[in-house]
Amino acid sequence: MEEFELEAGEKIIRSVRKHWLVFVGQLLPFALAAWLPIYLPGLLASLMSATNPNATALFALLSFANPWVRVFFGLWWLSLWILAFNTFTQYFLNMWIITNRRIVSINQWGFFDRQVSSFLLVKVQDVTTTVDGFFATLFHYGTVRAETAGEAAPTFFMSGIPDPTGIRDLIMKEIAELHADGTPAASV
Amino acid sequence: MNATSGPTLILGPNFGTLDAMKILSVVVWLLFVLWGVYTIIAAYHWLRYGHQSSVAIPALVVHVVVSLALALFALSGFSS
Numbered sequence: 001m002e003e004f005e006l007e008a009g010e011k012i013i014r015s016v017r018k019h020w021l022v023f024v025g026q027l028l029p030f031a032l033a034a035w036l037p038i039y040l041p042g043l044l045a046s047l048m049s050a051t052n053p054n055a056t057a058l059f060a061l062l063s064f065a066n067p068w069v070r071v072f073f074g075l076w077w078l079s080l081w082i083l084a085f086n087t088f089t090q091y092f093l094n095m096w097i098i099t100n101r102r103i104v105s106i107n108q109w110g111f112f113d114r115q116v117s118s119f120l121l122v123k124v125q126d127v128t129t130t131v132d133g134f135f136a137t138l139f140h141y142g143t144v145r146a147e148t149a150g151e152a153a154p155t156f157f158m159s160g161i162p163d164p165t166g167i168r169d170l171i172m173k174e175i176a177e178l179h180a181d182g183t184p185a186a187s188v
Numbered sequence: 189m190n191a192t193s194g195p196t197l198i199l200g201p202n203f204g205t206l207d208a209m210k211i212l213s214v215v216v217w218l219l220f221v222l223w224g225v226y227t228i229i230a231a232y233h234w235l236r237y238g239h240q241s242s243v244a245i246p247a248l249v250v251h252v253v254v255s256l257a258l259a260l261f262a263l264s265g266f267s268s
Binding site: 015066067068069070071073074075077078081082085086088089092093095106108111114 | 212223226229230233234237238241243247251254255258259260261262263264265266
């Protein structure tokens with residue numbers, strides 16, 4: 001791993017990304033934006049044809065036979081493709097890595113804004129899961145929130161995680177094993 | 189200044205002589221440079237932070253292939 005080194009005796013238990021449905025939901029605006037310019041001219045032509053007889057002929061020019069229309073659509077779709085690929089990159093690079101000692105949270109906010117933080121399982125006081133909404137309940141994804149000890153200690157959370165209760169149980173199980181073993185905590 | 193000279197002056201005396209194809213080629217080159225910079229940055233992140241995943245290379249290949257296909261589609265009207 002580029003972001004962190006595993007300590008001696010430390011092993012990765014599970015890596016978690018957001019649920020695929022969350023990613024699909026993020027792609028929907030791009031699909032809509034790609035389809036809208038195809039649909040709009042026809043709709044406008046049908047609406048305006050009642051008042052302006054030339055409207056249909058005018059909008060007929062906006063076909064793919066017109067090279068400038070192809071330029072517009074090609075560049076528009078290319079822009080949307082780049083944005084969609086950017087969304088996929090963020091989806092793929094954002095993850096939680098659960099080891100038997102700690103949780104590593106990797107957040108890629110943008111290409112030049114990357115945050116990698118890890119928190120020790122022995123410091124985790126509470127793990128909360130939230131499944132909120134119709135699709136989240138149906139497809140079983142939600143938010144996992146881990147609170148660590150200490151006044152200044154932050155709360156780590158990741159939304160849109162598949163099987164949040166399973167993740168919570170896994171974290172709690174690793175914490176229990178850690179306390180049972182009395183294994184010294186890995187340095188961060 | 190008469191009534192018909194207004195728009196010409198606003199757009200500049202040489203506006204009528206601008207070649208649409210030259211403007212298009214400049215825009216396309218500009219977009220190509222931006223796309224190239226974006227692709228290099230994206231590839232760097234995928235290869236460095238992609239968690240050694242087998243998805244990284246196929247994802248970048250798909251990105252390049254789809255981008256080129258869309259660029260070719262955009263310019264296909266001027267090929268003949």
